[in-house]
Amino acid sequence: MAIYVYAENINGIYKKAAFEAVSYAKAIADKDGETVTAISINPTDSSDLLYKYGADKVLNIKDEGLKGFSAKAYAQAVNEVADGNIIVFPHTTDASSVAPMLAIMKSYSLITNALEAPESLSPFQVKRRAFSGKGIMHAKADAAGVIVTVSQNAFGIKENAVSGSEEVKNLSVANEDTKVISHEQSSGKLDLKEAEIVVSAGRGMKGPENWGMIEDLANLLGAATACSKPVSDIGWRPHSEHVGQTGKAISPNLYIAVGISGAIQHLAGVNSSKTIVVINSDPEAPFFKSADYGVVGDAFQIIPQLTEKIKALKG
Amino acid sequence: MKILVCISSVPDTTSKINFTADQSAFDKNGIQWVINPLDEFGLTKAIKLQESAGATVTVINVGDSTTEPVIRKSLAIGANDAIRINIEPKDSYSVAKEIANIAQSGGYDLIFCGKESIDYNGGAVPGMVAQLLNQPFINACVGLEVNGAEATAVREIEGGKETISVKLPAVIAGQKGLVDEKDLIIPNMRGIMSARSKPLTVREPVNNEVKVDAVSFDAVPARAAVKMVAPDNLDELVRLLHEEAKVI
Numbered sequence: 021m022a023i024y025v026y027a028e029n030i031n032g033i034y035k036k037a038a039f040e041a042v043s044y045a046k047a048i049a050d051k052d053g054e055t056v057t058a059i060s061i062n063p064t065d066s067s068d069l070l071y072k073y074g075a076d077k078v079l080n081i082k083d084e085g086l087k088g089f090s091a092k093a094y095a096q097a098v099n100e101v102a103d104g105n106i107i108v109f110p111h112t113t114d115a116s117s118v119a120p121m122l123a124i125m126k127s128y129s130l131i132t133n134a135l136e137a138p139e140s141l142s143p144f145q146v147k148r149r150a151f152s153g154k155g156i157m158h159a160k161a162d163a164a165g166v167i168v169t170v171s172q173n174a175f176g177i178k179e180n181a182v183s184g185s186e187e188v189k190n191l192s193v194a195n196e197d198t199k200v201i202s203h204e205q206s207s208g209k210l211d212l213k214e215a216e217i218v219v220s221a222g223r224g225m226k227g228p229e230n231w232g233m234i235e236d237l238a239n240l241l242g243a244a245t246a247c248s249k250p251v252s253d254i255g256w257r258p259h260s261e262h263v264g265q266t267g268k269a270i271s272p273n274l275y276i277a278v279g280i281s282g283a284i285q286h287l288a289g290v291n292s293s294k295t296i297v298v299i300n301s302d303p304e305a306p307f308f309k310s311a312d313y314g315v316v317g318d319a320f321q322i323i324p325q326l327t328e329k330i331k332a333l334k335g
Numbered sequence: 336m337k338i339l340v341c342i343s344s345v346p347d348t349t350s351k352i353n354f355t356a357d358q359s360a361f362d363k364n365g366i367q368w369v370i371n372p373l374d375e376f377g378l379t380k381a382i383k384l385q386e387s388a389g390a391t392v393t394v395i396n397v398g399d400s401t402t403e404p405v406i407r408k409s410l411a412i413g414a415n416d417a418i419r420i421n422i423e424p425k426d427s428y429s430v431a432k433e434i435a436n437i438a439q440s441g442g443y444d445l446i447f448c449g450k451e452s453i454d455y456n457g458g459a460v461p462g463m464v465a466q467l468l469n470q471p472f473i474n475a476c477v478g479l480e481v482n483g484a485e486a487t488a489v490r491e492i493e494g495g496k497e498t499i500s501v502k503l504p505a506v507i508a509g510q511k512g513l514v515d516e517k518d519l520i521i522p523n524m525r526g527i528m529s530a531r532s533k534p535l536t537v538r539e540p541v542n543n544e545v546k547v548d549a550v551s552f553d554a555v556p557a558r559a560a561v562k563m564v565a566p567d568n569l570d571e572l573v574r575l576l577h578e579e580a581k582v583i
Contacts (some may be wrong), residue, residue: 090471118473120462129546154352158550197471198501205495266372274582285348297579317566329573
């Protein structure tokens with residue numbers, strides 16, 4: 021039986037998280053000698069993009085009623101076409117809204133925030149994020165079928181091209197309970213959870229007017245910007261940028277923390293970053309203990325210099 | 336309007352997380368318990384609707400008797416009454432089943448949950464409750480206005496926001512933004528005193544099925560010792576990031 025994967029798109033464009041989920045599904049399928057069937061709702065992107073990561077088949081659901089997102093209606097649509105006993109989702113906001121509803125519809129186990137490929141397939145067992153990144157749980161599915169959501173940036177994207185095929189599914193799912201009134205997407209802004217590099221700053225920046233140098237460094241690196249909780253609480257930055265235990269949990273390849281002392285709640289949201297750089301004027305800042313590289317010094321001098329030096333490296 | 340607020344009792348956010356010697360469970364020794372911070376946004380929003388629209392607010396918790404201090408705190412914050420389902424939660428499904436069972440006959444117009452709990456981070460209970468009740472579900476909610484039998488919800492999406500109209504009853508999974516952090520209610524003495532006499536009903540569980548087992552737990556592997564770079568030698572930092580970590 022095929023491994024199914026929910027390939028999320030936003031306004032028809034596949035998300036990076038969709039490619040990661042397909043890569044994850046392909047890793048499972050290869051272990052089990054199975055094929056990967058990707059499900060997408062109203063995509064405009066080409067299915068070739070999913071074949072590249074190992075999708076043997078792409079089911080394109082076409083449904084005018086699903087133009088706007090509805091967790092319940094999307095779960096119904098996926099339920100109609102997903103016919104396997106392993107279904108992979110990315111752990112994005114939308115996908116992690118759909119997955120629990122689908123788990124009830126199918127009476128499947130749901131394991132969220134998977135960090136690695138499964139430890140076993142029968143029974144399905146996988147390491148997952150727990151205690152806000154302060155612990156790891158080995159979770160085992162009890163039901164005959166399992167839905168797994170993959171923590172973003174944890175497994176990575178792995179090219180594994182196959183010659184896939186596409187099938188269009190015309191559905192008409194009833195969606196009477198919710199209606200999208202407006203959809204605002206910040207243009208040109210990198211998604212924090214998908215970003216491979218994140219430049220983050222805290223109260224050490226002294227005020228929101230000083231964020232220009234953080235943004236300059238982020239732009240140069242192709243990075244997203246983030247902040248600590250106190251900074252979003254006092255309104256220097258939007259709370260959508262707050263990373264930590266009660267904000268977003270992120271796992272970029274590189275996390276640069278500027279003027280953040282490293283409270284345990286902040287670390288919880290960022291300690292699965294692959295490389296952590298801490299820049300702080302206080303040599304006693306606890307964050308240094310959890311960093312790979314540290315610089316003690318004045319951010320207002322260091323950040324512009326660092327930006328220049330990286331610019332020189334990039335030529 | 337009737338509102339049900341689901342609360343979870345979780346280790347304080349400053350807690351160091353340890354596991355039992357056989358790695359089979361979370362070590363509860365020395366832990367302070369708090370209302371899951373993400374649930375507090377829903378609880379506060381419910382209290383605001385109690386004040387502005389005369390809503391009645393019932394708190395529900397699935398947990399053994401050790402969670403009662405957290406339930407009493409919710410009553411001190413302003414909930415009218417509380418229900419505790421007397422079982423130690425095992426997985427998201429079993430918790431959702433108990434909540435849905437109570438909600439089924441309760442006639443609630445709104446059910447608030449936190450987007451996820453900060454202990455097991457499943458993020459699954461709200462969506463499961465919604466599906467068990469066949470109700471619409473708004474996740475990551477950062478704004479809500481109720482207008483009679485409808486509500487307008489704002490939810491956070493990656494890189495933006497979406498505004499949705501939703502027919503009630505509905506399940507809302509809240510996070511920071513549903514109310515401002517500064518509006519979270521700290522119980523005063525009057526609230527604490529009145530909480531003692533508010534009804535807290537204990538109900539026995541109706542479901543004993545679980546769908547996910549926590550087999551074991553690991554601590555997160557420690558990082559190697561930090562490499563400090565002098566502030567006047569940023570070339571070295573750039574070199575390390577480029578050649579050693581290979582991240583730029």
